[in-house]
Amino acid sequence: MTTMVSHKTTSELSLSEETKNIIYDIKNRLIENQSSLILSLEDTLTLVDELATFDLGIFLLHNRGLNGYWTSYIFTEQCDSEDTHPLKYWLMENSLLCQARERFLRFKHLLKNEIDHVDAIASIPCGVMDELLDQDYRGRSDVKLFGIDLDPESIAYAKKKAHRVGLSDICRFDIKDAWSLDYSDEFDVITSNGLNMYESNSARLIELYRNFANALKPGGILYISFLTPPPEPGDSEWQKYGIPQADLMKEFSIFGDILQATYLNFVSEDEIRTQMEDAGLVVTDVYYNERGVLPILKAVKPA
Incomplete structure (x- = not known):
């Protein structure tokens, strides 16, 4: 289940x-x-x-x-x-929430570098999809942005923002569980910021990453955050x-x-590298901030 x-x-x-x-x-x-x-x-x-x-x-x-x-x-x-x-x-x-804001800005920067040479980008879960909707797509009317989220309210907010910034024509939205994706070789890039932090079962995480791998085109890229064990x-x-x-x-x-906050999963870099490998993805980079914390991982689906 x-x-x-x-x-x-x-x-x-x-x-x-x-x-x-x-x-x-x-x-x-x-x-x-x-x-x-x-x-x-x-x-x-x-x-x-x-x-x-x-x-x-x-x-x-x-x-x-x-x-x-x-x-x-x-x-x-x-x-x-x-x-x-x-x-x-x-x-x-x-609080540490402002540290997560800094990581979000790094996500946006990494994705900005991908926009000029991709056709389809997905955010899973998309939330309001700021990391994609805040980018500059001038001259890229052919690119498609996909927002996928289990929460209908988040999808509604993302649709409103897409309309507000004039990007509705290049956006597609889907209310779907990330563990039940039915995409195959669809996306050049998937971005996922936070979902894996709510799941502690390694087998379930590998299943999630395998779903991402299936949804990526050969050579496609996954950008994903993870929480290293806190001191x-x-x-x-x-x-x-x-x-x-x-x-x-x-x-x-x-x-x-x-609050007894509901995020559950802390994982070392070595552990998530192994999980990605088991899911069929190859880790190419791990980006920490200038202080050496709050990482973003980049993995590629073999061509």
């Missing part, structure tokens, strides 16, 4: 009775486990209350992770510290992320203790 990565709510939420019940359950769990919390119980409970006072925080309380809309928001929106809720501003500018709290390796210790503790408290 295929595990579907989706979300329980729409993107736009306000404080509701359901939210209050979720907060009640979270607080009870925190009180029961207070001896193992990263921050003090008082500080942790205060963060729970703060999350319930703004839109992104309420979505996280309900879903324990991001959907296409909020991923796009974090990657593309600028926050004003004077007009934004302080904790929302912190999430956007000081332990307090480990000096965290310096590579450029985040002060106090912000890291707050990060662990929100996404660990409070």
Whole structure:
């Protein structure tokens, strides 16, 4: 049976009775486990209350992770510290989410280098498909962009953006599970940023990568992100992320203790290289940022 990565709510939420019940359950769990919390119980409970006072925080309380809309928001929106809720501003500018924004920009740069010499590019899952829709396609009316996602709301947002930027004519969208693709030798490039982070079973990951391989043309390229195992709290390796210790503790408290975030899969470079090989793909490059973290892998389907 295929595990579907989706979300329980729409993107736009306000404080509701359901939210209050979720907060009640979270607080009870925190009180029961207070001896193992990263921050003090008082500080942790205060963060729970703060999350319930703004839109992104309420979505996280309900879903324990991001959907296409909020991923796009974090990657593309600028926050004003004077007009934004302080904790929302912190999430956007000081947490590891802003590190993911930097990786997204590297994705866009890598894809920009492919556009001039490809005919078909797919984003799986596409979310709002910013990494493709923000590119310059002047003189490339023959290129086709494919957005594939299990979440109908994400597809709807991607369609709206494609229309807004004048690219609807070259876009195709499909509501489909990435583990159930039925494409064969279709795409020159597939980009996938984040899906594999929600799956910890190696066999399932190889199945996913094999689906990507089947969908690629011979010689086609896969660009995919992955999460390397994080250092332990307090480990000096965290310096590579450029985040002060106090912000890291707050990060662990929100996404660990409070939200118990739903991403599951941490994998070493050696492990994902082996998985790609088992799926029939050849890894040609792994791009880390200038600090040596947050990698993007490039793999090729043999011609």
